[in-house]
Amino acid sequence: MISRFIEYWPVLWPALAAIAVILAVVPFLGLYMTFIERKVAAYVQDRVGPNRVGPFGLFQAVADGIKIFLKEQLIPDHVYTALYFIAPSFSLITAMFALVVMPFGPVATDYKSGFRFMVAPGIDIGILMMLAISSLSAYGIIVGGWASNNKYSIYGAIRSCAQFISYEIPLGMSILGVIAITGSLNIEQIVKAQSGSLLDWNVFWQPVAMLVFFTSALAETNRLPFDLPECEQELVGGFHTEYSGIKFVLFFLAEYTHIVTVSFLTALLFLGGWHFPGLPDPSGASTLVLALGLLVLLAKVSLVVMVIILLRWALPRFRFDQLMGLAWKGLIPLALVNLVGVAIVLTLGLPKHLLIATAVLPILAAYYSAAKFNASLESDNTLRNGIQPQGAVSYE
Amino acid sequence: MSESKPATSPKKKTVKWGQAPKLSVLDALYLPAIASGLATAVRHAVSGKPTTRQYPEVEPEIPPNYRGVHRLNRDEAGRVKCVACYMCQTACPANCIEIIAAPAPKDDPHWKDRDKFPATFTIDELRCIYCGMCEEACPVDAIELTSVYDLTGMTRQEMIFDKEKLLSVFDETVKSGRDPVRTNRGKLGPASEVAPTGKDAPPPPGRGKSG
Amino acid sequence: MVKVKVNDIEVDADPKDNCILAARKAGVEIPHYCWHESLSVVASCRMCLVEVGETKPDGTVAMGPKLVPGCQTPIKEGTIIRTDSAKVKTSQQMTLELLLLNHPLDCSICDQAGECYLQDYTYKYGNAHSRLDEPKLQREDKYHIGEQIALFTDRCVMCTRCVRFTREVSGTAELQVVARGSHEEIDVFPDTPCNNKLAGNVVDLCPVGALCSKDFLYKKRVWWLKHAESVCTGCSTGCSIHVDQNENKVYRLRPRENPQAQGHFMCDEGRFGFKYIHDDRRLKFPKLKNAASGVAATGTASQTSDLSFADPWPTVLGEVKKRIRQAIQNDPSGFVAVLSPLMTVEEAYLLASYIKGIDPRTKLTLGPVPMVGSDDLYPKGPKGEPPAPGKVKFTIRAEKCPNRLGVEAVLRHFERAVIHADSLGKSSASAWYVVGGYSAGWVTESLDQAIGTPSLLIVQDIFPSPLSDRADIVLAAGSFAEREGTYVNHAGLAQAAHASIRPPEEARADGRILMELAGRSGLFNAMALRKEIGTNIAEFSAIAIGDLGEHGVRLAKYANQTVGARS
């Protein structure tokens, strides 16, 4: 057995190194994303934000981390203890596990050439893996909410269930278009297909898919405006009402890990990954170019993260029926039509440029819904004008 | 009045229904709205001037009628002005004042003109809601809420102020010139004030009335 | 009965009534300071000036030209009293202004504030302003008036109720009016302070805050006090009282007017004798000695930790029940229960019916009846001699327990005779259930000897005693302020007493203990028990109505006995 390990060491060590990097970086990143989020929130709201601990408040995240680790381990009497403990860890495990198939930097096609920015490269069904694992992340929330044995928690869990099931469909369907165009489930292949000019990025071929994907991904991460499972105004803390201290941190880290994952996926699937026009293809190239590619990818990811953070302060939270309506009446039909369009174009061998025309889809949908809304307005008015309010009040 | 008039009277206006605005295609698309929201957020993030006050460095200007920590006033002789009438304790809606009264030490010439004084006077500053009713109720203006707002303590016990601590608040606020403005310290309470005389005096009972 | 019109309201009044009483019957208040129902009339305060007229035989009304004092004016058929005319109102305003002329207005530190007639009448009838330009007269406080009384001279309105009380009711005549005009003051002769046994009543009599009780001085503002109607347990007179408490602490006792019991007053012995209920030496936990399980003593469980609350009673009462049953099985005639004359009728009934219910051969006895001296009668003569029969206005009885008659009646019902526990002789029984409740050492030598060292000794008491020290089980019971029930006084008047405070720590009111011992369900409810006793015991048939009211009910057996304090 040991001899086998030695034999496969050249393949194994980059994977182990990548695992080490992920395990080391992700919690740290999670901590600092809270800091960035607080800072950005403060700036958006014309405040200063944390600025007391360390220069510019940089150690605030560390202080928070220390504080929350040292907090009392509170276990309410009424919880189902085993599940109560499993839920937050499961939440974080699934979030981290999704990073296994995630290239977080340029990946050379020649996998044995030293370190590559991926734990398990060359998995043909990479994107499917990603979906599969992230679909499991609902368990953390559901089990946590149920094990808390508290009505707010269970409401959070139920909402979370419904939200996950609903948004997983447009999420998967939006990716299908990209997959169909690329012809591969392999993320590296999808990125590779976007090398070359700016116009090779999937966002130009699949704008609707990008929109649907990003929206659904926000919903899957429970970020605003879709954070109904934990919305404070209605459910106290939602599924994590009964969680505090380190167990709460695990949920929290999972959420931020999801944000990172989603940002990476958006950048990889739609924004050209580590490619940028003018830069050489980093696959298999020198370290410098590799690093450049990494920087490009990270820049794109940061951009997406920033958008996610800013969206929180730009949009109000959805009502639950609006949330469901958006998924089932908006995103799923859009994604479906988009997918059909892609299928038609590919099967009939039509010119690829026709795909750009899918951008019209949302406008058509908007036109349809606006017309429908205005019509309902009209009918309301005719209805109302027919009936005068009883004992009409007169204003002199 | 309106019944007598015909329903089509030009003066009479029927209630108008509120009307939702019509949706344009752009509105229904949501995206422009989201973009404008994002733009607002970014605009503030980039160019917004923070309105935060950096508290320990920049102290806020507390209005003089702010209701902060209590103090027990001293009279001219430096004794506690409180006469232990329990009015504040009675008025307190939060039940945070506790007084134990005692006869003033009659042998002490310092206390000769006083009958009753508070042996203990305790205010639980944590329980207090700073409503100012005690101040309102006090007939001798002995208890006042100062504008001292930065009240902190490391233990709960520390926040239960006894008579000495409340008197020391008086000493400190007098020294620092942060006297409250609502009551007139130094004067006796309204019950002990000299009655208005002459023209200001109210008419004597019975006069000016017939039989 | 004569017909009187008060402010156009026609009422039937007793021809012996004065205008104030007649108006009271019509629901009209005539303010007054110096007049008191049980004192002579002086008409000195001028507060009760009213317009009085009469109806001529031909039906015309003739009003008197001047205002007359309502307290001094008798009524007759057709008398017309007006209290709401402008004339009366002006008079009341001016009287109050004059009374307040030199009043220091130190209500904030005055103990009377809240129950002060100056405050109340000024608020209702007065004028808020004084026209006095001169400085107010300030006079020395007199702490030397009496051991229990302090006089705040400048608050006095010279109604002389206190002076008349010492002359007419106590007969000791310590208080006088000295000086004249605006220099009038109440005072005592040097070296003869007002220390008679009824002196405390002048504090209640004083309509303003001039006479204050030193015992209560500055202890509590009166509006914090909650009142419970109760009965004084100091002697067999059974004065009706108010127990004033706040936050589970009794601050003072006040007499409650009851013409059937004692009238308006009470003695200082009873008034200040309640302090023992807050004594630290009180039994606060039930104790179990030589428990079969080997546990030395339960009942102090809650003292070990603030957080662990273990109720010792279920264990202890379970043990008590078991052992009583055992003892009675072993030797039914050797089981003796000693009922204390301080118990209420309900408690005595519960205990007696419980013990007799197990075995009728058990013995019920009456505990020691404390007697001190002889009955003290008032008003005293100039040399301290008792009054002539028929002139008695107040009696302090020698029998220092409230309910001997009631307990005896219970014993007569269950035991057919009243056996005194003292008379049983040395070590006469093998098991004892002894109820105490006395405020001081009560175990007589003969009782101590009679009990000896029995195989089972259960003591239900409020203070440790030689008996409780050697008892197998001690049940911490409640004092009079913690109990609820009926007391039958010397004249057979059954009065209801209400509980005002909780017993200290884990102690329980006797009724609650006995209720549980007797295995009855529900809470101790004196009224329900009274109904039960009234139907079961012929002698108590009068209390079967349950609610005895404010003044109590006479038991039929004593109906021909003279009533009240004058007996």
Added chain:
Amino acid sequence: MNPLPIDPKNLPLVNGDEFQGNLSQILLLVILLGTAAYLLLQHGLVKSKMMAIAGAALFGFAALMAFMSIPMQLEPIVRMCFSILAVAGAVAFVTARESVHAALGFATAVLSACGVMFMQSAYFIAAATMIVYAGATIIIFLFVLMFAQKSQLQWYDVELKNPLIAAGVATCLLFAIAWSVSEPGEILPVKLDLTRPYSLSVPGPAPGEGMPPVPDPTMSPSQLAEFTPAKTSGLGRSMFTDYLLAIELAGTILLVATLGAIVLAQKPERDPS
């Protein structure tokens, strides 16, 4: 397409070792498991707490036996752990009183099965199972449970009507599966593992190079051995050509089941009178 220096068949994570027991051993194991299941199924009855413990003990013994029969190497051990976990999850699924616990037991079983599939390099089927069962089906199941769960347990949550029949049928099925697996190539006409894309070994044709070849049932076993199925597209093609009828039938059954659920879920209309 770079040829790898490593023969994929020897990759540690790909090829497990064959089950090394014989038929009697399998039979014993299956009977043990069946008995254990029967005992555990009576868990709900109050009187049978001892039976439940006995069942659990039997199950543990069976697991130990299975464990002992595999070679002491890392991959088989891990795989066996997954398998035992899967069986344990399944047992929990059918025996748990609380429906949420049952659902979580099911999830455990499914995820453990996915683990076994991963160890066999059957990534696609593993991921698909995860998405469909663990990610969607069980979550919907949980959703419905949380929404519609009655506050009290129903009788059918507590006890089984015929644990003996259930256990018997399960034992037979288990034996059939175990037997078929242990005797390769004799039960299934073609030992064709479409679910193994050999992803580490063959990157597959680039997009646009035309559709990959599809195995033909007429191929001889030697041809099939040469054949490299690869690619998800091949799977898709196979499903919608070779197994079209089965797929459509399955779809129809699901549709009927859905319609049935809707009919059953509708509240009976109130009598207008």
